[in-house]
Amino acid sequence: MYRALLALNYYPQKALSAFAGGLVRLWDGYVDLVGVKHENTRLRDELRLLRVKTASISEAELERERLKRLLSFKRRVSYELLSANVIGASPSALRSEMLIIDRGRNDGVSEGMPVTTAVGMVGRVFLAGADSSEVVLITDGISAVDAYVRRTRQRGIVKGTGKGCTMEYLGNPEEVAIGDDVVSSGKDGFYPKGVVIGAISEVDVSKAGVVRATVMPGVDLSKLEEVLVILRPAGVGVER
Amino acid sequence: MSRIKKPLFFIFLSLFFIALQSSVLSPARVGTLSPDLNLILIVYLGLYSESRSEVAIAFGNGILMDAFSGLPLGMHTLSRASAFLLMKGVSDSFYFKNLITHAFFLFLATIYTWSFIWAAFIISGRNDAEIALSGVGTQAVVNTVLGVALFSLIGKVDARL
Numbered sequence: 001m002y003r004a005l006l007a008l009n010y011y012p013q014k015a016l017s018a019f020a021g022g023l024v025r026l027w028d029g030y031v032d033l034v035g036v037k038h039e040n041t042r043l044r045d046e047l048r049l050l051r052v053k054t055a056s057i058s059e060a061e062l063e064r065e066r067l068k069r070l071l072s073f074k075r076r077v078s079y080e081l082l083s084a085n086v087i088g089a090s091p092s093a094l095r096s097e098m099l100i101i102d103r104g105r106n107d108g109v110s111e112g113m114p115v116t117t118a119v120g121m122v123g124r125v126f127l128a129g130a131d132s133s134e135v136v137l138i139t140d141g142i143s144a145v146d147a148y149v150r151r152t153r154q155r156g157i158v159k160g161t162g163k164g165c166t167m168e169y170l171g172n173p174e175e176v177a178i179g180d181d182v183v184s185s186g187k188d189g190f191y192p193k194g195v196v197i198g199a200i201s202e203v204d205v206s207k208a209g210v211v212r213a214t215v216m217p218g219v220d221l222s223k224l225e226e227v228l229v230i231l232r233p234a235g236v237g238v239e240r
Numbered sequence: 241m242s243r244i245k246k247p248l249f250f251i252f253l254s255l256f257f258i259a260l261q262s263s264v265l266s267p268a269r270v271g272t273l274s275p276d277l278n279l280i281l282i283v284y285l286g287l288y289s290e291s292r293s294e295v296a297i298a299f300g301n302g303i304l305m306d307a308f309s310g311l312p313l314g315m316h317t318l319s320r321a322s323a324f325l326l327m328k329g330v331s332d333s334f335y336f337k338n339l340i341t342h343a344f345f346l347f348l349a350t351i352y353t354w355s356f357i358w359a360a361f362i363i364s365g366r367n368d369a370e371i372a373l374s375g376v377g378t379q380a381v382v383n384t385v386l387g388v389a390l391f392s393l394i395g396k397v398d399a400r401l
């Protein structure tokens with residue numbers, strides 16, 4: 001039933017996503033014009049036209065850069081990837097660590113598939129509808145990724161805390177340092193080996209000797225526009 | 241004709257609100273200032289509904305919220321259904337057709353649904369979501385302010401159907 005509901009709201013959501021983008025561009029255009037209100041009509045029109053053109057060019061340039069990075073990542077990895085646009089997020093404040101993408105079962109997406117970007121891991125598919133899917137982020141409370149510290153190969157589990165991630169079950173505190181990259185180990189059966197999760201920003205050792213590290217995700221999860229769904233089963237690594 | 245028009249209008253509004261809330265006004269984008277449009281609609285239905293179909297719409301709203309936020313345990317479904325019944329109950333005992341009572345019921349419904357969810361979490365022993373008191377308070381204020389304006393708009397359309 002949840003799949004049917006997801007399918008039912010696909011087009012309104014996609015339309016609203018496009019509408020929101022239009023509103024932001026409209027607002028930007030308005031702000032840009034405030035400083036030139038005393039200019040004459042011809043110059044103002046010309047300026048507005050030029051600014052709209054510039055804004056659209058720079059937006060296209062940014063998009064081109066993002067897609068270039070995704071394409072370069074796609075070429076580096078050996079598993080099959082599917083690009084997707086982020087069209088929505090969770091409507092509930094109770095669980096906000098959720099995204100909705102415009103790819104679903106019709107595109108080969110199924111539950112459990114990992115989702116990433118060129119710079120870091122995003123999460124995995126929680127529910128796949130016909131044309132859209134829900135993606136639970138690595139920062140969500142139900143998320144757990146088997147990972148290791150790239151420099152020392154120290155293994156642990158990266159868990160979502162709602163606002164960020166922590167790496168738990170670490171053994172030796174001396175093998176974990178601030179700034180160390182954390183990558184997926186591929187041993188949990190969901191995420192492929194070698195995908196960057198983030199970097200360690202804080203290390204905490206309790207009196208009992210339990211080591212816990214705060215992991216800053218490698219990608220800003222609140223500003224995602226395009227993502228990649230890893231279609232191939234886990235266990236295949238990144239070519240370096 | 242009104243029998244069909246009204247439920248259709250509220251179903252459309254439910255879908256529109258959920259789409260709005262999961263894109264432009266999602267908590268991930270707007271943060272704690274994100275309004276709960278579906279709850280506002282449920283409070284309206286609770287206070288003003290006259291037919292049985294609106295009970296189903298209120299229930300469906302909760303299911304939609306659960307479906308889109310990855311909470312399959314029915315947290316929103318149950319909390320919203322009970323909020324609807326609460327509003328339906330008080331609508332028979334209070335004079336509510338003014339701005340102050342609208343504001344009061346909107347604020348009360350927001351606090352009530354979050355308390356319901358919080359209690360359900362305590363009972364079930366779940367800890368995979370955080371409920372911050374400050375966030376609840378902020379959302380209650382946002383819902384109240386926006387809800388009062390929306391009540392007026394929805395009421396005008398509702399009266400014509």
